[in-house]
Amino acid sequence: MVQCILIEDEPLARKGISQHIxxxxxxxxxxxxxxxxxxxxxxxxxxxxxxxxxxxxxxxxGVDFLKSLSKRPLFIFITGRPDYALESFELEVFDYILxxxxxxxxxxxxxxxxxxxxxxxxxxxxxxGTFTIxxxxxxxxxxxxxxQYIEGDKEYIRISTIEREFLIVYSLKKITxxxxxxxxIRTHKSYIxxxxxxxxxxxxxxxxxxxxxxxxxxxxxxxxxxxxLVHH
Numbered sequence: 001m002v003q004c005i006l007i008e009d010e011p012l013a014r015k016g017i018s019q020h021i022x023x024x025x026x027x028x029x030x031x032x033x034x035x036x037x038x039x040x041x042x043x044x045x046x047x048x049x050x051x052x053x054x055x056x057x058x059x060x061x062g063v064d065f066l067k068s069l070s071k072r073p074l075f076i077f078i079t080g081r082p083d084y085a086l087e088s089f090e091l092e093v094f095d096y097i098l099x100x101x102x103x104x105x106x107x108x109x110x111x112x113x114x115x116x117x118x119x120x121x122x123x124x125x126x127x128x129g130t131f132t133i134x135x136x137x138x139x140x141x142x143x144x145x146x147x148q149y150i151e152g153d154k155e156y157i158r159i160s161t162i163e164r165e166f167l168i169v170y171s172l173k174k175i176t177x178x179x180x181x182x183x184x185i186r187t188h189k190s191y192i193x194x195x196x197x198x199x200x201x202x203x204x205x206x207x208x209x210x211x212x213x214x215x216x217x218x219x220x221x222x223x224x225x226x227x228x229l230v231h232h
Contacts, residue, residue, distance in 0.1 A: 007051065050075075055081050185229065
């Protein structure tokens with residue numbers, strides 16, 4: 001799910017754009033603001049994937065707002081000002097939509113943004129190749145291929161690796177988003193497995209290689225498990 005915020009000083013325009021965004025299933029509108037200063041405060045505490053912004057606003061305009069950010073999400077400008085297009089291109093703005101715009105135009109921009117973000121995330125995961133586990137004051141760099149399975153246990157997760165087991169405060173949902181999907185698969189609400197360590201698949205469990213324990217398959221995950229592990 002792509003996370004975005006909206007900055008638009010015109011109430012009617014803000015309402016209209018917000019309604020359009022909420023109709024797009026792969027985008028979640030985290031918050032909307034009537035000026036850039038409110039957005040700056042929000043972004044100092046939260047991370048988002050995309051900022052959708054007007055340019056001509058009271059106080060700090062959209063271009064100056066973009067320039068002020070040290071860490072920049074993807075920017076999509078929706079504006080009535082064509083004269084900022086060249087500067088926006090030089091600032092590597094992802095898309096520049098002129099008002100009046102259509103829902104189809106916004107949908108196309110956000111679809112492209114989602115594809116771009118997915119490719120970038122996949123490239124980063126391939127490049128890194130390891131998962132950092134913080135235990136006490138030490139950072140362990142564990143290669144993905146050495147992680148056998150991960151088990152959720154309330155506010156903790158248990159990470160079983162070739163060398164040892166780690167128990168850390170982390171959510172299974174969060175680590176699911178951190179791991180490369182071509183290596184790992186969720187089999188159960190409490191389990192993620194490394195596909196390389198799977199020996200066989202039963203209707204209700206995954207048989208792991210060697211002395212690794214069997215991992216249950218939840219009913220809601222069964223179709224996906226069979227699709228990814230059995231039916232290639």
